[in-house]
Amino acid sequence: MSPNLTHEPIEGEHFHITSDVSGDVWEIVVGLEVHCELATVTKLFCGCPNMFGDEPNTNVCPVCLGLPGSLPVLNHQVVELAMRLGRALHCSVEPSVFARKNYFYPDMPKDYQVSQFDRPINVDGWLDLPDGTRVGIERAHIEEDTGKNTHAGGSGRIHGADYSLVDYNRAGVPLVEIVGRPHIRHPEQAKAYIDELRAILLATGASDAKMEEGSLRVDANVSVRRVGDPALGRRCEIKNLNSLRSLGRAIEYEARRQVDLLESGETIKQETRHWDEGAGRTRAGRSKEEAEDYRYFQEPDLVPLVPGADWIAAVDAALPVLPAQRRADLAAASGVGITETAVVITVQRDLDPLALAAIAAGGDGRRVLTHVEHNLAGDGAADLDPVLLARLVQLELAGQLTATQAKTVLADMVVTGRSPEVIAAELGFEAMDSSELEGIVDGIIAASPDEWEGYCSGDDKRRGKLQGFFVGAVMKATKGQADGKAVNAILDARRTAAS
Numbered sequence: 001m002s003p004n005l006t007h008e009p010i011e012g013e014h015f016h017i018t019s020d021v022s023g024d025v026w027e028i029v030v031g032l033e034v035h036c037e038l039a040t041v042t043k044l045f046c047g048c049p050n051m052f053g054d055e056p057n058t059n060v061c062p063v064c065l066g067l068p069g070s071l072p073v074l075n076h077q078v079v080e081l082a083m084r085l086g087r088a089l090h091c092s093v094e095p096s097v098f099a100r101k102n103y104f105y106p107d108m109p110k111d112y113q114v115s116q117f118d119r120p121i122n123v124d125g126w127l128d129l130p131d132g133t134r135v136g137i138e139r140a141h142i143e144e145d146t147g148k149n150t151h152a153g154g155s156g157r158i159h160g161a162d163y164s165l166v167d168y169n170r171a172g173v174p175l176v177e178i179v180g181r182p183h184i185r186h187p188e189q190a191k192a193y194i195d196e197l198r199a200i201l202l203a204t205g206a207s208d209a210k211m212e213e214g215s216l217r218v219d220a221n222v223s224v225r226r227v228g229d230p231a232l233g234r235r236c237e238i239k240n241l242n243s244l245r246s247l248g249r250a251i252e253y254e255a256r257r258q259v260d261l262l263e264s265g266e267t268i269k270q271e272t273r274h275w276d277e278g279a280g281r282t283r284a285g286r287s288k289e290e291a292e293d294y295r296y297f298q299e300p301d302l303v304p305l306v307p308g309a310d311w312i313a314a315v316d317a318a319l320p321v322l323p324a325q326r327r328a329d330l331a332a333a334s335g336v337g338i339t340e341t342a343v344v345i346t347v348q349r350d351l352d353p354l355a356l357a358a359i360a361a362g363g364d365g366r367r368v369l370t371h372v373e374h375n376l377a378g379d380g381a382a383d384l385d386p387v388l389l390a391r392l393v394q395l396e397l398a399g400q401l402t403a404t405q406a407k408t409v410l411a412d413m414v415v416t417g418r419s420p421e422v423i424a425a426e427l428g429f430e431a432m433d434s435s436e437l438e439g440i441v442d443g444i445i446a447a448s449p450d451e452w453e454g455y456c457s458g459d460d461k462r463r464g465k466l467q468g469f470f471v472g473a474v475m476k477a478t479k480g481q482a483d484g485k486a487v488n489a490i491l492d493a494r495r496t497a498a499s
Contacts, residue, residue, distance in 0.1 A: 013131065015186040016227065017256060021263045025227045028255040030190055030220055031182035031235075034197060035175050036207040037145060037215040038081045044144045044174035045072030045114070052213050056167035064172030066110030071301050078174040079121075082142050083307060083315045085176055085206040086122030088322055089137050093315075095306040096121040096141070098299040106166050107147035115143035115177075117296045121305060127180075127200070128324045129192045130344040136181035145173040148214075157274070170214075176206070182221065182232065187248040194218060194244060199323045199348075211242050218247055222254045224262070233258070234268040238275055238282055250275040254282050326352050334365025342369035351376060354386050363390030364397055375407050380414045388413055392420040402483040404475070405429045432481050437474075440482070441490045444473045456495050467491060 017026045040050050046063035062070040083093050099117040120141035127135050148170050153162030178197065184190050198216065201209040209216045218241045223233035238254060241247045258268055272285040321329075330352045331338040346352050351372050358368045368389065376384070392413065396406040401424060412423045424430075445452050448470070455466040467488065474487045 013133075013186050013189065014227075015188075015252075015255070017224070017259050019259060019263045024263070026224045026255075026259045026262075027185060027227050028187075028251065029182045029223045029225060029232055029235075030184035030187075030251055032178075032180045032184065032190060032193060033219040033221065033237075034178045034180070034194070035145075035217045035219075036085075036178065036201055036209060038078055038174040038176060039205060039207050040075060040077045040081065040174055042075060042077075043172040044075055044078055044142070045172060048172065050173050051169075052215070054169055056165075056169060059169040060171070064109075065168060072114065072299075074302060074305070075174060078142060079305065079307065080315070081174075081204075081206045082121055082140070082176050083312065084204045084319065085178075085201065086125065086140050087312070087315055088200050088204050088206075088319055089122070089125040089127055089140060089178070091122035091125030091137060091140055093121060093307055093312050094123055095119065095304060097304050098142075098302045099296045100299050101143075102295045105146070105149075106164065107149045107168075107171070109147070109168060109171060113144060113146065114299055114302070116141035119304075121307075122176075127193065127196060129189060129196055130327065130339060131189065131192065132339050133183065133189055133192075135183040135189075135193055138179045138181050140176050140178045143175050143177055145170050145175050147171040182223075182235075187251045190220065190251055191244045191248050194247065195348075196323060203320050203322055211244075214242070217242065220247060220251055220254075222251055222258070223268070224255050224258045233262075234270050236268065236270065236282075237272045239272050239285065241275055246275055246277055249280060250282060253280065257282065323347055330355060330369075333359050334369055336366055336369065340369070342366075342373040346372045349377070349381070351381060354382060354384060354389070357386030358389040358393070361387045361390035363393040367393045367397060371406075371410060375410050376414070378414070383417075384414055385417065388417075388419055395420055395424070399483065400424075401429055402481060404480045404484070429481065432478065432483070434486070437478075437482055437486060438490055440477050441470070441474055441487060441494070444470060444477065445494060448473070455491070456498050 014027050019026065042048060043050050043064055046061050048059045048061050048064055051059060063072060086093055096116050097119040098114055100112040101115045101117070102112045104111050120139040122140035123138070125137035125140070127137060129135065147166050147168040149158070150165045150167070151158050151161035152165065154160030158164065180193065184193060198209040201207040201216070207215055211217070220238045220241060221235045222238060223235040225231065225233045236254060236258070238250045241250055254273065261268060271287050273282040274285050276283055326347045327338050327343050330346060331340065331343050333356055334343070336343060346355050346369055349372070355368050355372050359365045371389070371393070392406055392410060395401045396403065401409065405424065408427065409420050409423045409429070412418065413420060451466050451469055455463055455470065458466065470491055471484055471487050474482050475484070
């Protein structure tokens with residue numbers, strides 16, 4: 001059996017809840033279902049535009065309205081993008097069959113949704129998170145989106161609304177539903193999963209992945225179990241979470257709610273729940289349906305979908321380098337761990353080409369990444385000359401610029417494109433003589449006897465605070481030209497000599 005078919009994650013941090021009642025320690029188990037609208041020109045089965053924000057009910061036709069006698073025609077671009085996404089998620093592309101998922105709701109004019117049930121196009125893949133967790137992907141299947149209901153008055157939900165409006169522009173828009181395995185053990189991992197998935201969607205061009213426009217929608221299946229218990233608990237599904245902040249908050253709230261129920265002797269009811277952002281809590285929706293409730297059967301108006309080996313190979317060949325591989329390449333080039341924050345942030349900012357080029361030009365890998373992480377968050381960073389960045393790092397490591405001076409020079413480089421040598425000379429930056437620096441440190445020590453006594457005899461916490469005091473005083477006295485590392489080394493040497 002593939003390791004992706006288990007319900008245990010590979011690596012990763014766990015989020016534990018300790019009960020105030022029994023003292024038992026519980027862990028959360030989360031599986032995410034993500035619906036992403038594909039970036040096609042037209043809808044899944046008709047020629048209506050796939051366009052967000054148009055006037056309501058203007059992008060409709062007999063097919064997407066489900067009128068009698070209309071017949072669907074499968075969009076070739078949908079299959080291409082679905083396979084591209086599936087292969088980016090390391091899925092196997094399989095022969096697949098469309099099915100009718102039967103249910104009644106005003107936003108589904110046909111009273112059924114065309115989806116894929118027992119034979120989806122993409123199966124058994126995975127997604128690697130920056131923290132090292134591998135989250136299995138059960139399936140990534142094609143289906144059509146529904147229309148959009150707007151419930152006026154009350155809470156915005158159908159219960160208590162004064163009236164409802166429906167816009168069918170979205171009905172028939174192509175979706176891929178990505179069903180993750182229950183491998184997530186921490187709310188931050190859930191957020192990282194969506195971040196990583198969004199980066200893959202954008203890299204492959206499969207979707208614009210805009211949560212604020214509904215083209216990326218997340219449902220979170222949450223359950224809890226005592227630490228060490230191999231069995232999964234009964235889950236609740238939190239529907240339509242539309243921001244990373246809401247996702248993390250909803251998972252944590254729901255896990256604590258379930259622990260409180262179980263600790264009080266109650267059972268968890270399997271149901272869908274809705275997140276109330278204002279109240280910071282989930283609220284009960286409806287009992288969770290099972291597959292048989294939808295009465296699936298094969299869509300009679302569509303033939304099986306069987307992509308050929310040549311088509312799959314062409315999709316593989318056209319895939320871009322994906323975020324996980326970019327992190328691996330950058331970590332290898334810079335000599336740091338693949339889970340290092342600087343590596344993750346550099347790739348998130350799309351500055352890994354700059355960093356790799358600067359390292360290739362002779363810049364120290366770790367120092368280059370430090371500058372990218374802390375000093376290159378603004379506009380213009382991607383246009384920085386990597387050779388000049390490498391030279392800045394070389395000046396810094398040679399002791400000709402302090403870290404503070406290098407930061408100032410780099411900010412000028414981003415704006416002007418000038419060389420670090422020219423900027424440093426213009427600003428009067430030069431290396432401070434070691435004996436001069438020692439004299440300044442000794443003078444500040446002599447002027448601060450109480451602080452020095454505390455630095456020498458205090459515990460680590462107090463020493464850390466006083467170290468900041470002394471370094472700050474030296475920086476003020478030297479107008480920022482002192483090297484902080486050199487100051488710390490002098491302080492340590494003086495403390496050792498005094499003990």
